[in-house]
Amino acid sequence: MIVIGMADYAVTRSPEKLTTLGLGSCVGIALYDPVTKIGGLIHIMLPTIENARFTDNCAKFADSGIPYLIEQMIGIGAVRRRLVAKIAGGAKMFSFNSDASMNIGERNIQATKVVLSEMKVPIISEDVGKNYGRTVVLDTDTGVYYVKSAIKGENVI
Amino acid sequence: MVYDVSKLTDFHYSALKEISNIGIGNAATSLATMLGSEVKVMTPDLKVARIEEVAEFSGGADKLVSGVLMKLSGCVKGYMVMLLPPESAKLICNTITKEQDSDIKNPMNESLISEVGHILGSTYMTAFSDFLKIDVFASAPFHTYDMIGAIMDNILIQMSQEVEHAIILDTLFTLKGNDMHGKLLTLFDPISLELILEQVNALFR
Numbered sequence: 157m158i159v160i161g162m163a164d165y166a167v168t169r170s171p172e173k174l175t176t177l178g179l180g181s182c183v184g185i186a187l188y189d190p191v192t193k194i195g196g197l198i199h200i201m202l203p204t205i206e207n208a209r210f211t212d213n214c215a216k217f218a219d220s221g222i223p224y225l226i227e228q229m230i231g232i233g234a235v236r237r238r239l240v241a242k243i244a245g246g247a248k249m250f251s252f253n254s255d256a257s258m259n260i261g262e263r264n265i266q267a268t269k270v271v272l273s274e275m276k277v278p279i280i281s282e283d284v285g286k287n288y289g290r291t292v293v294l295d296t297d298t299g300v301y302y303v304k305s306a307i308k309g310e311n312v313i
Numbered sequence: 314m315v316y317d318v319s320k321l322t323d324f325h326y327s328a329l330k331e332i333s334n335i336g337i338g339n340a341a342t343s344l345a346t347m348l349g350s351e352v353k354v355m356t357p358d359l360k361v362a363r364i365e366e367v368a369e370f371s372g373g374a375d376k377l378v379s380g381v382l383m384k385l386s387g388c389v390k391g392y393m394v395m396l397l398p399p400e401s402a403k404l405i406c407n408t409i410t411k412e413q414d415s416d417i418k419n420p421m422n423e424s425l426i427s428e429v430g431h432i433l434g435s436t437y438m439t440a441f442s443d444f445l446k447i448d449v450f451a452s453a454p455f456h457t458y459d460m461i462g463a464i465m466d467n468i469l470i471q472m473s474q475e476v477e478h479a480i481i482l483d484t485l486f487t488l489k490g491n492d493m494h495g496k497l498l499t500l501f502d503p504i505s506l507e508l509i510l511e512q513v514n515a516l517f518r
Contacts, residue, residue, distance in 0.1 A: 161365060161366070161369065161374075162364075162365045162366075162368060162374075162462070162466065162469070163365045164365070177373075177374035177375035177460065177462050178368060178374035178375045178460035178461055178462020178463045178464075178465075178466070179462065179463060179466070180459075180460075180462065180463030180464065180465070180466035180467055181466055181467045181470055182466050182470070201365075201466070201469070201470050201473060202470060202473070202474070208474070209474065209475065210473070210477050213365070216365075216473070247463065249457060249459070249463055249464065249466075249467050250382060250455040250457065250467060251455065260467065260470050260471075261467075287457075288459055288463070289459040289460040289462065289463020289464070290463070291374075291375045291460065291462075306377050306458065306459050306460060307459075
């Protein structure tokens with residue numbers, strides 16, 4: 157099991173598993189090529205690298221991280237047109253950001269969807285939003301994405 | 314200019330820890346009064362961490378805790394977070410409500426835990442602010458029972474847009490022997506640190 161931290165990513169192939177822990181407003185994007193059984197997982201924090209003050213880590217942002225993850229997967233043998241995506245996270249953990257524009261979880265989900273659509277990677281399932289944290293595991297043998305939460309238990313998507 | 318956190322001297326480390334010690338000492342006294350039980354505190358730890366690493370430092374990203382969060386405003390920008398393992402949260406509820414088996418997800422108990430966090434956080438900050446003679450205010454508390462990573466990431470996302478590092482004052486407190494323990498984290502950014510250090514220099518030198 158490869159553990160990915162916040163603003164981090166990894167790519168691997170079957171039978172290895174990829175996980176990232178305690179997603180709140182962050183989004184965990186799992187990409188998978190079912191033929192080569194190559195998987196990639198990224199834990200993004202923010203929607204966009206544009207106007208960001210610190211840009212040294214592209215894995216922090218949806219718009220710079222997802223294309224980078226795709227490149228890394230192609231680098232080890234995945235085929236772009238076969239890639240599918242499963243996404244989880246983007247919760248609104250606290251109500252103190254009542255202003256809608258401040259709902260970073262929702263903005264992260266939207267940015268993720270826009271980027272994946274631009275990259276022509278279909279989202280085949282998702283478990284996003286709401287108000288609870290999620291731990292995710294991508295099984296590269298099956299492409300199954302396990303989403304665990306304290307409240308809802310385990311959801312297999 | 315943002316203060317370069319790597320240039321923190323031993324003197325600054327000790328001064329910040331000492332101020333934090335006064336803060337947690339006062340906070341523990343108010344908790345002890347509330348619970349009618351002795352509260353012990355450990356010497357605070359001061360860490361400088363990249364934003365991305367904070368959740369791990371706080372006790373493990375997927376560990377379930379009762380978390381109470383307060384936003385700091387005034388001269389210092391940052392957050393205070395109280396993290397209680399579920400069994401400790403339950404013990405606090407049992408002690409206050411005199412129940413045997415409190416359900417920490419019950420709204421009454423959630424607001425009770427929230428108030429405990431608020432009392433701890435605001436007493437700590439009052440001591441901190443009185444000592445350094447700077448204005449710092451803690452917001453109303455927000456409570457949730459969830460994974461540490463999920464509780465912290467919202468704060469970290471907000472901070473990461475301004476700064477790369479967070480300064481974390483990490484204090485542990487225990488109650489009733491060692492049966493109950495919790496963490497009170499104070500996070501502030503290097504910009505606030507600059508002001509704090511100026512005050513430290515003015516007071517000690």
